Amino acid sequence: MSACPVFPPPLKGKASLFSLFFKKKRSLLDALYARSYSMKMGEVSLPGIDLYMVNQPDLVRRVMVNEVNAFPKHRMLGEILGPLLGESIFTTNGHQWRRQRDLLDPSFTMVRVQHVFALMQAAVSEMMARLEKEVDKGPFDIDHEMTFVTADVIFRTILSVSLDDKEARKIFDAFVLFQKESPAAALKRVFRLPRWLPYGRRGEKLRLQAGQEIRDALAKLILPRYEAAQNGTPGPEEDILSTILQAKDPDTGACFTFEEIVDQIAMLFLAGHETSASALTWSLYLLSLYPDIQDQAAQEVVRVTETEGWSVSSLKGMALVRDIFREALRLYPPVGFFTRECANDTEMRDKKMKKGSIVVVAPWLIHRHKDFWDNPHGFDPFRYEKGKMKVPMASAFMPFGMGQRVCIGTAFAMQEAALVLASFLKAYKVELAPGFVPEPVGRITVRSDNGMRVILKRRGV
């Protein structure tokens, strides 16, 4: 068996959180102790606000499932993402969220997701053409390719536009900038630093500009289709925007307004490509550490596609490919930390928690907790076979969240990942570039700070 997949070494001594956060990497993953991976609940005092990390399954259910109104999404999330997402489903709460979810749900039913399969296939086939140019050459950054293909999938399935389109490319580039500058904005808020402090000020300006640029470019793409739908002459597109334009509030019969549609599309772009890109890059990293499992998965793809071809149902027959992706989601959950707020004073275990405190449910910790998983830091896609799990999977595996705020795009993401990985495995072998070690960081999603440098070889030669 090969090396254990990387994860940031836990802290040893007592370190100042402030200095840790403001280190070069500015990642929450570097601020964890060995005991964080075995504790039931932890507490951190930040200036003027307390933060609680919750790992214990019944408390996690309290926050995520049973008492969602007592633990709404934290308002800081809305403040940080607002310049890009406006008031979108990812950050809203209460009635506003419920209405948005009711209007968006029809776009993500299993049937709709199957419907966009051909659009996903078109993006993946262009990915294969780009990868072909890298075969048997020197190392390259496959994280860049995974980000590109998942953004392309999102543009095609939501807006029927490909990423080669000039407008789409502009949105993509502005988004990279928005991402880069967001951690500093988050830290300034968490530590309640005054806005006038020079730290992060230039970045904040760039971030706001990038957010506005993305929204303007999206609005330009959406407007003609919105107007056509309003005039009763919708276009021939069969993408997700076409379903969103038709969606009606079950109580009032009202549709989304134009401004609301821009918010939701910006949010789908963010939530839908960054997460999938992260998980796909980590999947390829894990496969490069385990060549035997890589070969086994490639054989599965050949076996299934030779008899059934490429379809939504043939992808479902690739159990090992799915479980490799699950292991990537377990070891490197793209959304590593779910942030909620105490709506009122409350108690958990022996802790008295004040209204406004931050409550964090951390898949990053729960997915590696020794009470729930054997060999928690190791890669083992066979652990999901029947009878092998230490605890019920739903209580310890939550890459897509839990309860009513569970990811709306779960089926979409699983289908996309299976298609990308299976297409890749059938054609190529992936190896890590000699001496390369990725550096996981937790920002908007869990990514490798130094990319993912790999070598590509043709399979079967």
Ligand code: HEM
């Ligand atoms: C591997 C890929 C993905 C992962 C790991 C993932 C993960 C998550 C998680 C953990 C949440 C809940 C966060 C919380 O409770 O704080 C979430 C919410 C959401 N995701 Fe995903 N996601 C993925 C792909 C997608 C895709 C492809 C789409 C859409 C195209 C999408 C759309 C959304 C939306 C709209 C929400 C907000 C749901 C709500 O609050 O009602 N996600 N996602």
